[in-house]
Amino acid sequence: MSPLILTLKKRLVTRVDLSSLTPDRLNGLNVNAIKALKLDYSGKQIAITELFDVTGDDTDSIHFRRSSRAFTKIGYAMTKGSIEVRGHAGDYLGQKMSGGRINARGEAGNWLANKMSGGRIDISGNVADFAGAALPDETQGMSDGIVTIRGNAGDRIGDRMRRGLIIVLGNAGDFTGSRMIAGTIIILGKSGHQTGYGMKRGTIILGKKPQKLLATFNSCGKLKMEFLRVFYKQIANIGRRFAHFKDFSPEVHRYAGDSSAGGKGEILIMLHAT
Amino acid sequence: MLTKLSGGMVYDPMHGVNGKRRDIYIRDGRIVRKPSANTNIDKIIDVNNKIVMAGAIDIHTHIGGGNINIARMLVPEDHRADPVKRTKNTRAGSGYVAPSTFTTGYRYAEMGYTSCFEPAMLASNARQTHLEMADIPIVDTGAYVLLGNDDFFLRLLSKGADQQLINDYVAWTMHVTQAIAVKVVNPGGINAFKFNQRKLDLDDSNKYYDITPRKILKTLTRALHDLGVPHPLHVHGCNLGVPGNMQTTLDTMQAVEGLPMHMTHIQFHSYGTEGDRKFSSGAAAIAEVFNKNKNLSIDVGQIMFGQTITASGDNMMQYKAHVHAHPNKWVSMDIECDAGCGIVPFRYRDKNFVNALQWCIGLETFLLADDPWRIFLTTDHPNGGPFTSYPHLIRLLMDKSFRHDMLLSLNRHAQKVTNLASIDREYTLYEIATMTRAAPAKSLGLSGYGHLGIGANADITIYTDLKNKEKMFERPEYVFKSGQLIVRKGKIQQTTSGITHTVKPEFDRGIERHLKKYFDRYLTVSLGNFKISDDELRSYGKKTIKIHACQ
Numbered sequence: 001m002s003p004l005i006l007t008l009k010k011r012l013v014t015r016v017d018l019s020s021l022t023p024d025r026l027n028g029l030n031v032n033a034i035k036a037l038k039l040d041y042s043g044k045q046i047a048i049t050e051l052f053d054v055t056g057d058d059t060d061s062i063h064f065r066r067s068s069r070a071f072t073k074i075g076y077a078m079t080k081g082s083i084e085v086r087g088h089a090g091d092y093l094g095q096k097m098s099g100g101r102i103n104a105r106g107e108a109g110n111w112l113a114n115k116m117s118g119g120r121i122d123i124s125g126n127v128a129d130f131a132g133a134a135l136p137d138e139t140q141g142m143s144d145g146i147v148t149i150r151g152n153a154g155d156r157i158g159d160r161m162r163r164g165l166i167i168v169l170g171n172a173g174d175f176t177g178s179r180m181i182a183g184t185i186i187i188l189g190k191s192g193h194q195t196g197y198g199m200k201r202g203t204i205i206l207g208k209k210p211q212k213l214l215a216t217f218n219s220c221g222k223l224k225m226e227f228l229r230v231f232y233k234q235i236a237n238i239g240r241r242f243a244h245f246k247d248f249s250p251e252v253h254r255y256a257g258d259s260s261a262g263g264k265g266e267i268l269i270m271l272h273a274t
Numbered sequence: 275m276l277t278k279l280s281g282g283m284v285y286d287p288m289h290g291v292n293g294k295r296r297d298i299y300i301r302d303g304r305i306v307r308k309p310s311a312n313t314n315i316d317k318i319i320d321v322n323n324k325i326v327m328a329g330a331i332d333i334h335t336h337i338g339g340g341n342i343n344i345a346r347m348l349v350p351e352d353h354r355a356d357p358v359k360r361t362k363n364t365r366a367g368s369g370y371v372a373p374s375t376f377t378t379g380y381r382y383a384e385m386g387y388t389s390c391f392e393p394a395m396l397a398s399n400a401r402q403t404h405l406e407m408a409d410i411p412i413v414d415t416g417a418y419v420l421l422g423n424d425d426f427f428l429r430l431l432s433k434g435a436d437q438q439l440i441n442d443y444v445a446w447t448m449h450v451t452q453a454i455a456v457k458v459v460n461p462g463g464i465n466a467f468k469f470n471q472r473k474l475d476l477d478d479s480n481k482y483y484d485i486t487p488r489k490i491l492k493t494l495t496r497a498l499h500d501l502g503v504p505h506p507l508h509v510h511g512c513n514l515g516v517p518g519n520m521q522t523t524l525d526t527m528q529a530v531e532g533l534p535m536h537m538t539h540i541q542f543h544s545y546g547t548e549g550d551r552k553f554s555s556g557a558a559a560i561a562e563v564f565n566k567n568k569n570l571s572i573d574v575g576q577i578m579f580g581q582t583i584t585a586s587g588d589n590m591m592q593y594k595a596h597v598h599a600h601p602n603k604w605v606s607m608d609i610e611c612d613a614g615c616g617i618v619p620f621r622y623r624d625k626n627f628v629n630a631l632q633w634c635i636g637l638e639t640f641l642l643a644d645d646p647w648r649i650f651l652t653t654d655h656p657n658g659g660p661f662t663s664y665p666h667l668i669r670l671l672m673d674k675s676f677r678h679d680m681l682l683s684l685n686r687h688a689q690k691v692t693n694l695a696s697i698d699r700e701y702t703l704y705e706i707a708t709m710t711r712a713a714p715a716k717s718l719g720l721s722g723y724g725h726l727g728i729g730a731n732a733d734i735t736i737y738t739d740l741k742n743k744e745k746m747f748e749r750p751e752y753v754f755k756s757g758q759l760i761v762r763k764g765k766i767q768q769t770t771s772g773i774t775h776t777v778k779p780e781f782d783r784g785i786e787r788h789l790k791k792y793f794d795r796y797l798t799v800s801l802g803n804f805k806i807s808d809d810e811l812r813s814y815g816k817k818t819i820k821i822h823a824c825q
Binding site: 043 | 348349350351354360601602603
């Protein structure tokens with residue numbers, strides 16, 4: 001069996017919702033059945049073959065080639081299998097995903113991993129705002145799973161996040177972990193303003209000392225947290241790109257906060273950082 | 275153009291027509307006399323054996339203004355879960371419990387409703403309310419302005435102002451906000467909440483102004499009576515939702531000393547404290563007093579099981595209710611010292627004792643109140659349930675066995691304490707036509723609406739007579755608005771713009787001298803900008819303003 005490959009053959013003028021093209025939804029369909037599917041595009045329903053060249057037959061492994069930022073909801077509610085995206089992966093990548101794996105070789109848009117509750121998403125480029133965050137009405141954002149971002153991330157990473165792990169190797173925007181309920185966010189690059197704003201619990205680990213921390217975070221001194229040694233070792237195992245985590249020192253400067261929201265969260269700033 | 279609706283069974287309670295076969299002729303948006311034999315009839319629509327009624331009127335539905343707009347913002351998930359696609363004749367929209375403006379209009383029209391009245395327009399929110407209502411297509415709209423908790427009124431009252439001055443203020447407010455009636459929400463209570471009072475009974479005093487709700491009710495009912503406003507004071511009483519509030523409600527009914535008064539969503543005000551759970555039905559006692567006092571009218575505010583959102587100006591009670599919020603998010607705010615705003619999303623559960631009993635209390639009220647001319651069908655949209663549940667409610671009223679089957683599926687303890695099972699009454703089509711058409715039109719003083727007499731506005735709904743009344747009322751065969759065919763088989767054929775209903779009682783313009791000083795000293799807008807002129811109102815989209823007569 002060869003992977004199901006969907007190659008975009010048209011310049012998109014409006015968004016197209018791809019929530020129907022996941023390993024779960026296509027399970028058991030052959031190529032002809034897949035070619036007969038319809039997509040909502042530009043106010044009407046059109047055949048999938050008008051937008052994509054469809055080849056391959058393994059619905060457990062779906063590849064999007066020549067992807068566009070007009071795509072939305074790739075991997076919506078997927079529970080198994082894998083999706084690979086080349087190009088811009090669009091908004092709502094991995095929304096409500098509970099299992100399986102998404103590998104985006106390029107950038108991703110807003111609301112990455114919204115309501116994700118399991119599985120893993122790897123992004124090799126940058127992402128826009130609200131990664132792992134809750135939509136405006138939702139009381140909880142991402143509730144489990146792993147998201148890794150090799151590039152930079154925008155604002156509000158992990159807003160109202162409940163559980164799970166987000167790793168950003170590049171820089172992060174403002175309001176990282178705002179209103180976070182629990183979970184872990186690691187930013188190795190620079191972080192913006194208001195990190196941890198209103199966080200209740202949870203851990204934000206920063207590789208570089210931010211210019212300024214909120215006044216509602218209190219220093220708990222410099223600590224050597226042995227747990228971090230174990231934790232970093234585990235992270236080093238999740239992929240080649242993260243192997244250097246095993247060399248990190250467990251010494252951190254711990255800040256507890258946000259004391260305006262109970263103060264049970266923490267920001268840990270790695271000590272080897274400048 | 276002359277249209278003939280031929281052979282329908284007409285239900286027109288305003289003229290006592292109870293299911294008679296009649297032809298109806300429409301010309302230029304009005305119902306006309308049978309033309310002479312040689313007149314050319316342009317279009318004949320065969321409605322043989324179909325049920326013909328006037329377009330329905332919803333007397334109490336929160337469809338525009340600050341409250342419902344904040345409700346919309348609070349539940350974006352409601353809008354995400356219920357997108358409505360654009361069609362050839364209609365625009366896109368969204369929302370189920372708090373739908374967007376366009377969707378509101380379409381859904382009302384599709385059910386055969388042609389007029390809807392927003393009961394809680396804050397004077398300072400009037401512009402927003404009218405702008406939103408102008409967006410609602412097809413149906414006619416009107417709004418009741420809120421008084422009784424605003425600072426200026428309470429100042430007047432505490433200074434012992436003359437009734438004449440208060441009448442002028444009430445009339446002035448109705449003029450500048452383009453209202454058709456006046457509503458009071460938790461008289462004095464919203465204001466008292468701002469002085470940290472968490473409860474205000476009928477004879478409790480506001481801590482700051484030293485005024486009781488009783489005094490406010492008496493003053494306002496007197497004012498509306500003096501001004502000749504057709505719709506009496508629309509009262510959302512004290513202690514909404516509190517077990518044992520039936521005594522307050524009974525006292526309130528007597529407090530106005532025989533002057534006309536409308537008590538709204540009375541289901542929420544009919545709770546006793548009997549039984550093991552200290553929560554019981556007061557519907558029987560309330561209905562008995564209601565039946566005796568002809569000066570009163572009520573609407574029910576029936577609850578419907580499922581998710582909804584409660585939106586009320588009564589932030590004293592909404593603050594109390596916020597612990598039940600589902601999903602857990604809520605809003606309670608002051609608006610311009612005028613009144614309040616409390617929004618609490620809520621899910622009514624049929625297996626919950628209190629909710630099941632609320633459902634029973636609403637139906638008991640419907641079935642025990644014997645005069646359909648004084649009781650109106652509402653769910654207090656969206657507080658008891660969205661207006662789209664009206665057909666279901668009508669079936670509950672018209673179909674005894676369906677009602678009993680529903681009752682048997684509810685919380686068992688609630689089944690034991692309600693006497694709903696022993697009530698055999700079934701509403702007739704004539705009574706439904708009364709409570710959803712003729713009675714609201716009469717109560718609001720809408721001349722030419724709610725009936726099918728000669729000269730009436732041709733708002734007509736035609737149903738196929740089905741045994742399942744829910745199916746029947748859900749999907750009318752034809753709906754005409756001002757003579758134009760709007761809905762055919764439950765589908766919108768064209769969209770038109772309705773009109774705005776108002777009344778303009780006479781008053782002494784000298785009141786503006788007092789108001790000018792007050793506005794300059796305390797408020798954020800100047801007096802001139804506060805007023806909505808007729809020209810401005812027309813510019814919002816609804817081109818016609820119908821001013822109904824004061825008696």
